[in-house]
Amino acid sequence: MSNCSIVAVIGAPGRSRRLPWTIDIEDLYLKNLLVQGQHDVGEKRVDLEQINCPLLTVAADKDTICPPAAAVAINPLVGSKDEGSRGPWWPRERSRGKQSRQHAVPGPHHLDERENRMNLKELKIVVTGGAQGMGAHFATRLFEAGAQVAVGDVNEEGLKALPKGIHTRRLDVSKEDDIIGFVNWAFDAMGGLNGLINNAGILKDGLLVKKDKTTGQVVKMSLDQFNAVINVNLIGATLMVREVVAKMVEKDQGPGVIVNMSSIARHGNRGQSNYVSAKAALAANTVTWMKEFAPFRIRVGAIAPGMVETPMTKGMNQKALDGFIANIPVGRIGVPEDLWVAVKFVLECDYFNGRTIDVDGGMGF
Numbered sequence: 001m002s003n004c005s006i007v008a009v010i011g012a013p014g015r016s017r018r019l020p021w022t023i024d025i026e027d028l029y030l031k032n033l034l035v036q037g038q039h040d041v042g043e044k045r046v047d048l049e050q051i052n053c054p055l056l057t058v059a060a061d062k063d064t065i066c067p068p069a070a071a072v073a074i075n076p077l078v079g080s081k082d083e084g085s086r087g088p089w090w091p092r093e094r095s096r097g098k099q100s101r102q103h104a105v106p107g108p109h110h111l112d113e114r115e116n117r118m119n120l121k122e123l124k125i126v127v128t129g130g131a132q133g134m135g136a137h138f139a140t141r142l143f144e145a146g147a148q149v150a151v152g153d154v155n156e157e158g159l160k161a162l163p164k165g166i167h168t169r170r171l172d173v174s175k176e177d178d179i180i181g182f183v184n185w186a187f188d189a190m191g192g193l194n195g196l197i198n199n200a201g202i203l204k205d206g207l208l209v210k211k212d213k214t215t216g217q218v219v220k221m222s223l224d225q226f227n228a229v230i231n232v233n234l235i236g237a238t239l240m241v242r243e244v245v246a247k248m249v250e251k252d253q254g255p256g257v258i259v260n261m262s263s264i265a266r267h268g269n270r271g272q273s274n275y276v277s278a279k280a281a282l283a284a285n286t287v288t289w290m291k292e293f294a295p296f297r298i299r300v301g302a303i304a305p306g307m308v309e310t311p312m313t314k315g316m317n318q319k320a321l322d323g324f325i326a327n328i329p330v331g332r333i334g335v336p337e338d339l340w341v342a343v344k345f346v347l348e349c350d351y352f353n354g355r356t357i358d359v360d361g362g363m364g365f
C-alpha cells in the first residue's frame, strides 16, 4: 500500500488550514472508508466532508462512495505535486469481470475524469422554454453563475424580460427547421455549445375516452390534442437533443451535458395520455442517449418534477391544486429553485449519467 504524501486542507475555502499529515488515500478508498464520513488522520479525527484535497476529488470520480461535499470540493491545491497524476496510490487496474465497487476502473472512453468535470462557468448552454417558469429560473441561475446561456421560446415577450447578457431568440421546438436554425445560431452566439436544458413543454390534458355526464355521449381525445403535446414535449425535445449533440460532435465540444425535463407523470396519470407518453419516453431515452453519446463524452440526465409553482400550474383549478398540495409530504408546492438544485447537480456531477431524479417533495399521483 503506498503512502501518499498529500497536504489535506480542512475547512471551507478561504478559511482553510493546512495540515501536514500523510494520508494513505488508497487505503481509504479500497476499504470504503470515505462513506463513513470520518477517519483518523495522525492522532486526530477528521471529518472527511471537510477535506478539500485533490486526491479525494479524484477518488470521487471513480465511484459514488465519496461524501458529496468532498466530491464537489473545489481543489485549492491545483498545481500541487499530487494533482498532476494519479500516482502510485491509485487502485491498480483489475481484470475485466472482476470489478467490485471499490475496484472500479475507467471505462474505455474515459480519459482523465477531471477533463470531463463540468463547471458552470464553462457552460455554453441552450435552455428551451426559458421565457418563463422553471426555464427562466434555470437560465437566470446559469447566467448568474457565469455560464453563457442561449434561451429559445415561442414566448417572445418573456424572452425580453430575461437578464441582459442572456442570448435569446424565438424558437418553436415543434418545427424542425426552427430547431436547426436555433442551434446553429446559439453555437455562434455563445462561441461554442456544450449543454442543453431540454425544458420546453405544454399541457393539453383530457381523458382518452369519456362519457358526457348529461348527454351520455362518448367523447374521444382528438388526435390533434394528442399530437400537439407529442410534437412539443417529445418530438421537439428529441430533435433538440439530436441537433445539439450533432453540433457538439461535429465541433468536438465534449465534455457535454444534457438535462431532460421529464415529470412525475411519467409513471402514468389520469387525464394525461399525451403528456405521460412524452415524459415517459424522455426518461427512457435519457438512458438510450446516455449509451449512445458516452463515446462523445456527453452525459444525459433527467429531472422529474412533481408539482411546481409556475405559469403552467397557475392555470390549474385551485381546488384540484389544493388537493394535490395536501398530499405532498413536505407540505408545500415546489418552487423553481427546488428544481434548480437538481439541475445544477446533474450539470456538475460528472459521475451522474442516464438517470432521472424525482424532485417532488415525496408526492405521488
Ligand SMILES: NC(=O)c1ccc[n+]([C@@H]2O[C@H](COP(=O)([O-])OP(=O)(O)OC[C@H]3O[C@@H](n4cnc5c(N)ncnc54)[C@H](O)[C@@H]3O)[C@@H](O)[C@H]2O)c1
Pocket: 128, 129, 130, 131, 132, 133, 134, 135, 152, 153, 154, 155, 158, 171, 172, 173, 174, 198, 199, 200, 201, 202, 232, 236, 261, 262, 263, 264, 304, 305, 306, 307, 308, 309, 310, 311, 312, 313
Ligand atoms: N410545473 C410543473 O409542475 C411541472 C411538473 C412536471 C414537469 N414539468 C415540466 O417542466 C418543464 C417546464 O415547466 P414549467 O412549469 O416551467 O412550464 P411553463 O409553462 O411555465 O413554461 C414552459 C415554457 O415552454 C415554452 N414553450 C411551449 N411550447 C413551446 C414550443 N413549441 N417551443 C418553444 N417553447 C415552448 C412556453 O412558452 C414556456 O415559456 C416542462 O417541460 C414541463 O412539462 C413541469
